[in-house]
Amino acid sequence: MSDASGGATAATRVVPAGGHAEPAEALRRGWRRVRRRPVSVLGGAIVLLFVATALGAPWIARTDPAATDWSQIRKPPSSAHPFGTDDLGRDAFTRVVWGSRVSMQAGVLSILLAIAVGVPLGLVAGYYGGALDQVIMRLTDAWLAFPFLILAIGLVTIMGPSLTNATIAIGLGATPTYIRLTRGLVLATAAEDYVQGARALGAGDARLMARHILPNIFSTLLVQATVSIPIAIIAEAVLSFLGLGVQPPTPSWGTMLNAAQQFLDSAPWMAWWPGVAIFVLTLSFNLAGDGLRDLLDPKDY
Amino acid sequence: MVEFLIRRVAISIVTLMVISMVVFTGVRMIPGDPARVMAGTDADAAGLEEIRAKYGLNDPIPVQYARWAALALQGDLGRSIRTRDPVTATVAKKLPITVELACLAVLIALAIAIPAGVLAAVRRNTAWDVLASGASLCGVSVPNFWLGIMLILFFSVRLGWLPASGFVPFWESPLANVQRMIMPAFVLGTALAAVLMRQTRNSMIGVLSADYIRTAYSKGLASRAVIFRHAIRNSLIPVVTILGLQAGALMSGAVVTEQIFVVPGFGRLIVEAVFTRDYPLVQGVVLITASSYVLINLLVDVSYSLLDPRIRVGGRR
Numbered sequence: 285m286s287d288a289s290g291g292a293t294a295a296t297r298v299v300p301a302g303g304h305a306e307p308a309e310a311l312r313r314g315w316r317r318v319r320r321r322p323v324s325v326l327g328g329a330i331v332l333l334f335v336a337t338a339l340g341a342p343w344i345a346r347t348d349p350a351a352t353d354w355s356q357i358r359k360p361p362s363s364a365h366p367f368g369t370d371d372l373g374r375d376a377f378t379r380v381v382w383g384s385r386v387s388m389q390a391g392v393l394s395i396l397l398a399i400a401v402g403v404p405l406g407l408v409a410g411y412y413g414g415a416l417d418q419v420i421m422r423l424t425d426a427w428l429a430f431p432f433l434i435l436a437i438g439l440v441t442i443m444g445p446s447l448t449n450a451t452i453a454i455g456l457g458a459t460p461t462y463i464r465l466t467r468g469l470v471l472a473t474a475a476e477d478y479v480q481g482a483r484a485l486g487a488g489d490a491r492l493m494a495r496h497i498l499p500n501i502f503s504t505l506l507v508q509a510t511v512s513i514p515i516a517i518i519a520e521a522v523l524s525f526l527g528l529g530v531q532p533p534t535p536s537w538g539t540m541l542n543a544a545q546q547f548l549d550s551a552p553w554m555a556w557w558p559g560v561a562i563f564v565l566t567l568s569f570n571l572a573g574d575g576l577r578d579l580l581d582p583k584d585y
Numbered sequence: 586m587v588e589f590l591i592r593r594v595a596i597s598i599v600t601l602m603v604i605s606m607v608v609f610t611g612v613r614m615i616p617g618d619p620a621r622v623m624a625g626t627d628a629d630a631a632g633l634e635e636i637r638a639k640y641g642l643n644d645p646i647p648v649q650y651a652r653w654a655a656l657a658l659q660g661d662l663g664r665s666i667r668t669r670d671p672v673t674a675t676v677a678k679k680l681p682i683t684v685e686l687a688c689l690a691v692l693i694a695l696a697i698a699i700p701a702g703v704l705a706a707v708r709r710n711t712a713w714d715v716l717a718s719g720a721s722l723c724g725v726s727v728p729n730f731w732l733g734i735m736l737i738l739f740f741s742v743r744l745g746w747l748p749a750s751g752f753v754p755f756w757e758s759p760l761a762n763v764q765r766m767i768m769p770a771f772v773l774g775t776a777l778a779a780v781l782m783r784q785t786r787n788s789m790i791g792v793l794s795a796d797y798i799r800t801a802y803s804k805g806l807a808s809r810a811v812i813f814r815h816a817i818r819n820s821l822i823p824v825v826t827i828l829g830l831q832a833g834a835l836m837s838g839a840v841v842t843e844q845i846f847v848v849p850g851f852g853r854l855i856v857e858a859v860f861t862r863d864y865p866l867v868q869g870v871v872l873i874t875a876s877s878y879v880l881i882n883l884l885v886d887v888s889y890s891l892l893d894p895r896i897r898v899g900g901r902r
Contacts, residue, residue: 422596422599422600422603423603425596425600425603425879426600426603426604426607426875428833429600429604429833429875429876429878429879430604430833430871430874430875430878431833431834431836431837431874431878432833432834432837433836433837433838433840433841434836434837434840434855434871434874437840437855437856437859438611438859438867438871441859441867442611442614514726518728521728521730521731522728522730522841525730525841526840526841526844526856528859541730541731541734544734545734545845548734548737548738548742548749549742552738552742555731555734555735555738558731559728559731559734559735562728562731563726563727563728563731566725566726566727566728567722567723567726567727569726570722570725570726571722574722
């Protein structure tokens with residue numbers, strides 16, 4: 285859905301490479317637009333909070349996330365354990381904090397991988413067209429025909445379950461979106477006068493792609509990344525939930541929910557916090573992404 | 586028109602061939618020895634060799650692929666290594682359950698998305714619009730497996746209204762069937778409802794500003810008549826396309842949902858096949874999933890070209 289609208293507006297939005305607006309003026313205008321969307325700012329702030337949590341996990345949660353305590357099995361939330369404890373007597377708060385590392389890593393790195401693979405392929409397909417385009421796009425069609433999760437499940441099965449492999453699988457699952465998006469954007473941008481002008485001045489293919497096309501499609505790709513990252517975060521949780529991602533005892537929100545499912549009647553709090561964490565993080569990403577789209581692409585609204 | 590159809594069908598065939606090769610080689614790369622799985626842990630080397638020879642596991646990969654593809658075209662996807670049942674029969678047994686689940690999910694999604702989307706568009710920039718957009722954003726953001734767990738926690742564990750899991754065929758007891766399917770269908774439907782609602786709202790806003798709507802108003806029609814007779818019908822066309830494109834997401838969602846609610850459908854079959862390294866079953870299931878996605882989108886494209894002449898003349902790309 286966002287692909288289509290992104291592709292359609294990109295053609296009308298490209299700014300000539302030479303004509304810079306006054307930077308201070310642009311900043312002021314940007315700030316005005318940001319202020320109109322306080323919810324997006326809140327979303328962005330919460331995302332940053334999660335990033336800080338992931339980076340500072342050892343300082344925020346001072347206990348060992350894998351430390352078991354047999355006298356504290358499945359205790360409801362208390363002052364000593366604000367989120368309660370799990371079936372092995374581990375502190376749920378500590379594990380949620382450490383779990384943010386896994387989610388952030390899987391969410392961000394997988395999409396970086398998708399961009400690293402997908403953008404060059406889409407760039408080449410859109411720029412050169414012809415037989416190369418046909419081959420790349422037929423492969424992309426086939427690639428897209430595998431539902432995201434089923435492709436990821438298949439890849440993890442081939443490579444074995446681990447966080448790294450889950451990240452790679454999610455990244456490869458998201459790649460065709462970037463191939464298609466980039467190709468569409470390149471087709472729209474390459475027809476622009478300034479690209480034709482640069483070509484007439486003797487710029488080579490590599491220079492045209494790197495200096496004239498890529499910078500102009502960058503913001504749309506960035507907006508797409510804010511849409512993809514929350515999807516990737518959920519995908520990692522799902523794979524770990526199914527036992528195909530992070531392996532115990534490493535704390536991950538998905539594995540925590542998997543364990544919680546067996547104790548729904550005796551320890552429901554085990555199911556609350558990992559899910560709330562995923563929900564709040566993905567919601568914040570989506571809110572921040574909406575704001576970013578507004579900021580970079582005002583014609584959408 | 587004919588040219589468009591031929592080109593579109595040719596593309597689909599190429600896509601299906603690529604898919605089948607990828608699936609075949611991919612499954613061959615899974616670690617673990619299928620002969621070992623079939624023979625059990627106490628088989629000796631001679632027994633393993635016998636099984637390999639019997640199932641042609643010693644032949645070169647291209648030969649195995651050709652043999653498999655020829656049979657697949659005749660509707661024979663081999664037999665499950667574990668249960669020895671034909672793959673197509675197993676799938677045929679499981680698929681109706683998932684189709685029922687998916688249909689219920691689509692119904693729930695449409696029942697939520699269309700009224701909410703239309704209301705948000707008609708009352709644009711009011712509290713209703715904000716409420717609908719907020720709900721849609723939450724629907725996209727909530728991980729469906731967690732939503733499922735929360736529903737079980739609330740309706741089954743806390744209130745005891747609905748059974749937490751299991752499956753009863755519809756013809757055995759329609760009530761028991763719906764009682765067990767309603768929660769998984771709702772979980773599967775939420776994400777879809779969120780996407781469809783956004784699409785309905787956007788296309789409804791587009792339609793409401795069209796000339797023929799202004800004409801309808803200016804000839805004195807009541808706004809109720811304009812909205813219901815003219816606007817809604819036209820704004821639903823793009824919604825149908827999105828529904829087609831969401832078929833894959835629905836499949837992925839079914840895998841997780843069936844796992845949580847222990848629904849013995851197609852999605853659970855995939856996970857089961859993967860965990861037991863049942864090569865032919867994984868192969869067949871993934872192939873069928875990907876092929877149906879290609880076919881659904883072929884149908885969407887073709888029906889579109891019938892509805893909208895611009896697509897078949899200019900080409901979509």
